[in-house]
Amino acid sequence: MKTTISKVSQHVNEEVTMGAWLSNKRSSGKIAFLQLRDGTGFIQGVVVKAEVSEEVFNLAKSLTQESSVYVSGIVVEDTRSPFGYELQVRNIELIHEAVDFPITPKEHGTEFLMDHRHLWLRSKRQHAVMKIRNEIIRASYEFFNKEDFIKIDPPILTGSAAEGTTELFHTQYFDQEAYLSQSGQLYMEAAAMAFGKVFSFGPTFRAEKSKTRRHLIEFWMIEPEMAFMEHEESLEVQEQYVSFLAQSVVNNCGLELSVLERDVEKLKSIQAPFPRITYDEAIDLLKEKGFDDIAWGEDFGAPHETAIAESFDKPVFITHYPKDIKAFYMKPDPNNENVVLCADLIAPEGYGEIIGGSQRIDDLDLMKQRYEEHNLSGDAYQWYLELRQYGSVPHAGFGLGLERTVAWFSGVEHVRETIPFPRLLNRLYP
Template structure:
């Protein structure tokens, strides 16, 4: 019977066959311990010379790192020595392909070397654990929004305009027109919300930002919900409930992976809605009190500022009501506080920074039109269709975007977002 490592607990006492690779090994004169992996998990295989004979034992001892094979054996409890709780007493090995001089050995390697060999580095236990958590957050995202009655919509990747009027875009030619790789699907999701009520998207986005920080990628994945008839406060509730769902899902379904990554689970166990909220003005005052003399009203926050604010609460915190002048044109001005907009950044603790950005959108045709004019956006050209969403049955609506890789980094506790996407695109890296 063929099976996978993740399912071995169903086959205790049975002889099964697993297709796998050799991650590592150690042996003595009488026993060989093979660390096996099959993509679904890692497990130890034990080869006892006295039981299997000289020829099979010689084969086991001669296996090289990352060689592929079929292994057959009986599944037994390992006495709780490993996370999986079981091991295989091997009775047969059929080598499929012998790997020679695998470059990533069990010793320490430099970051550049590992990034050059990302296609192989993904095979390691640590990277496997990060990718499993990433997958769980994607699964939990679909679960959350489906349960809340959202409809999945896929916005285009090639666009004719910039959602935020920025110049940090990747330009290309779309036959005889100018086009750009999308930096956000938001504007299209607003149009979709007017048709379908509550929608969400999940896909790649691109930022031509020349940044080398541990928080930035050139290509990353965004979750972008948009909701008709939702105001600012309702939007905040969806955000905190969604992020709480992600954290609790990871704790429930990826505890072994988080433990392997040495994540402090007590920190994550405290991440439950509702989250603290401070206004931008209050945040400026907090920073001043903490000795940040470099920050002034009207400034955006850098990494040290975000870290200081979030660590004050040791939980994600909303920074709301930002000055209108430093936020995008589509955000709705606070009717009770002119000069500020109904928006938020959700800041993760422990130095991981902004993981969510959201706002109530301006639904008034003339006000949105004035905002576009102030940002020199062509209302008769590339943005004409967007303005028309306020011309025909406009309603109050809100939305947000969550950066998947930053969220994975925070939940797993890894330092750099380059480990949270299979093949990262960084400022000076397009390989592999």
């Protein structure tokens, strides 16, 4: 019976056949241990000389790393294995012999591994990170479908910028100027006016010359937008969503978290509600922690976010930032027009901002005023203005950065490991 590693639990004490690659091996005299992978998981194949033909045993001992094979054998339970099962090999058929696979079990430098990212993805650690990434994506669809959101796909090529053009990739769109999208948010606002509750999931681009462990040039965002929604209600959706993602990863990625040696208890504690502090309170907290040079009106950097997060045992919302350091579309606080109804969700353990969100301006005259203050082109943004002209309603939304969330849940240090083929300031290959 042909099967995959992920389904061997359905075939205990049965003989199965699977296609696999050899990730590693060791042998001692009359027994060979093959570490096999097939894309769905990893399993150990045990080849006992007395139980197979001489040809099969010699093949097992001579197999090279990443050679592809068909393997047949009996599935047995193995309590010593993190996976819980192993394969008692009966036959091996060589498909392709790999020669001099460049990534060996020894230590390699990061640049070497990034140059060979197309092969590095095969490793057990990278496999675990990608499985967690996949679970976050799957759980996102489950959450928003359950909450009656509709998925809408905004364009990647756009003639306008969500937050200004200084960090956008410019391109020529026939005879017009165009940009690679830095956010689908403006279009999601239009979709929310048509469908009520919507979300998008897609790539975004930032031409930001940053080399930190939290930044990518191309990354993926989940961006919900909700009509008839106030700021506080949006925060509740955000914390419920993040809690749902964390518990989905805990429940469905136990083996992967074990491979990564992740402290699962820290993920289990990610349960709504999350603490909230205002920007003003965050400034006071930072001064207490020795950041004497931080002044009101300045944005927070990575050291500031980390220091704030260390004061809480859960993710923390920082709300009501100064208007002048936030995007033009954010709604001012009715009680203090110097700040806006917004929030950043800061993850613990130094992973920084995971979500940025706000209530959007819904007043036509105020939005026109913002256009003038930010020198926005009436031609490029006319359609966005019309959302306030025809049936405007209170609405709010947010964007969750997928790669930072994967890094946080996985416990990996750098976001370059959280996307299959990272685009960094100095990397466009492979």
